[in-house]
Amino acid sequence: MKQDKIRLTVNGSSHDLSIGVNLGEIAPSETLVHTLRETLGLTGAKESCDHGACGCCTVIMDGQAVPSCMVLTVECHGKEITTIEGLQDPETEALDPLQQSFIDNMAFQCGYCTPGIIMTSKALLEKNPRPDEEEIKEALAGNFCRCISQYQVIEAVKQAAKNGR
Template sequence: MPRLTAHTRHPVSFTLNGSTVSGHAEPRMLLSDFLRHEIGATGTHLGCEHGVCGACTVQIDGGLARACLALAVQTEGAEVRTVEGLSPDGGATLSILQEAFREHHGLQCGFCTPGFLVTLDAVFRDDPHASENHIREMLSGHLCRCTGYAPIIKAALVAQAKLLARGAQPHPDDTMPQEDANA
């Protein structure tokens, strides 16, 4: 990586949820700020800004990362996946994970939900048969102040069962059919 000078905005380009994005960032700009303010991807929430709460969790090249601790310039050329990447059509259709959270009340205010969903997406991609203990361990770095963890774990286990029943991974093309309101 070339030496970056402070207070100078440098070009940054990476793949975000399957599409190439680019913008400019000072060397000290956090990925979370770059996503929200430079790109307009506001699904990644900032909670503690210290990497403790998990609300800003994203996937960078398949690994989990806190966007409040990663610098935007570090993602040059990387594959970044955020909560917006879970839906196959930008939000009109819910993924299996998102639908399970909705059905089983795995969220209330929703502030922490993107981090939980992105983490579970990675867990089920890497280990579709993850044990409940492993799921709990992977979610232990996430804080939720209003829902409590029982509905989140329930939603995760339901989503996992549906994914396994379909032989699917939690990727954007794996969606839950929406119920017909007229049925």
């Protein structure tokens, strides 16, 4: 069925978007990371490798961590998407305990890959609140961090899991 509109729910707000090739429309070839960054102004997800290898653009879609550079926006109709901007409590602006744990463990350096790493970790903890170290590493195997904050990230996720118990 041909569809000319899609609805995305991003961080709890729904957005109706038109599909097409004209100005302001979502081209059928457009990736989700582009829509999030350019149309919705959510620049936390970073477009880095643009071929699904580095995880810098990771968001959570219907509970799964996905590289948003590998998803076409037109495929996202009816999906629930959470980006790094959606982790804070919308009322109080309190940080998610996982974000706080990244601060407490200084689990970042340049911070470019951090939103993606946090979103991957968040999806893991939602599905598996008590991951062991191997499960944390496995979940993050698709996230590239070149400053090498991996040791601190693993500590941060472990601590967030522990505090969540």
